[in-house]
Amino acid sequence: NAGVTQTPKFQVLKTGQSMTLQCAQDMNHEYMSWYRQDPGMGLRLIHYSVGAGITDQGEVPNGYNVSRSTTEDFPLRLLSAAPSQTSVYFCAAGGRTDTQYFGPGTRLTVL
Amino acid sequence: LAKTTQPISMDSYEGQEVNITCSHNNIATNDYITWYQQFPSQGPRFIIQGYKTKVTNEVASLFIPADRKSSTLSLPRVSLSDTAVYYCLVGFTGTASKLTFGTGTRLQVTL
Numbered sequence: 571n572a573g574v575t576q577t578p579k580f581q582v583l584k585t586g587q588s589m590t591l592q593c594a595q596d597m598n599h600e601y602m603s604w605y606r607q608d609p610g611m612g613l614r615l616i617h618y619s620v621g622a623g624i625t626d627q628g629e630v631p632n633g634y635n636v637s638r639s640t641t642e643d644f645p646l647r648l649l650s651a652a653p654s655q656t657s658v659y660f661c662a663a664g665g666r667t668d669t670q671y672f673g674p675g676t677r678l679t680v681l
Numbered sequence: 682l683a684k685t686t687q688p689i690s691m692d693s694y695e696g697q698e699v700n701i702t703c704s705h706n707n708i709a710t711n712d713y714i715t716w717y718q719q720f721p722s723q724g725p726r727f728i729i730q731g732y733k734t735k736v737t738n739e740v741a742s743l744f745i746p747a748d749r750k751s752s753t754l755s756l757p758r759v760s761l762s763d764t765a766v767y768y769c770l771v772g773f774t775g776t777a778s779k780l781t782f783g784t785g786t787r788l789q790v791t792l
Contacts, residue, residue, distance in 0.1 A: 613782040672724025
């Protein structure tokens with residue numbers, strides 16, 4: 571039981587490039603979320619999903635897309651990377667009573 | 682979404698009890714109160730969750746007064762390894778998961 575896994579662990583992009591951050595969970599949780607955390611700051615919600623085929627925006631959705639075709643996977647796509655998207659990205663999967671399990675994070679740098 | 686307010690930072694000596702209070706004046710009837718711990722370069726980790734009165738587990742206690750407009754996380758006999766950021770969240774995932782993290786409380790434990 572791996573919990574929540576994220577790939578890659580580190581990524582460097584050039585401005586304008588696109589990429590997909592992968593997130594997978596093996597706990598069969600309905601709810602999955604993506605957060606970003608800038609240095610010294612709290613986590614900000616990007617997008618979330620309450621089940622396969624259902625996604626919605628969080629606090630800071632601009633520049634990101636998500637999809638949820640299966641219960642297990644919740645990829646985050648950066649459409650055209652910008653330096654302002656340099657951050658650590660965390661994926662989480664949770665149950666009905668708000669206990670969420672976080673992945674180890676992806677550290678992204680956009681040059 | 683219920684907004685939470687926590688102290689930005691706290692200091693403690695090893696072996697002391699630490700109490701971190703969170704204010705959530707507009708908590709809704711269905712909302713649970715959840716606390717997370719985050720170490721540098723790691724995703725947040727669930728500590729404890731409650732709805733009312735007192736909850737205790739092997740690492741912490743959570744005190745919630747009758748009006749539920751605040752909650753207090755109590756860490757007994759802290760050690761250096763408890764140095765971390767602690768987040769208070771209020772929400773309910775009955776139909777949607779849109780948890781919002783505040784800036785958290787940075788706890789520094791010293792000898």
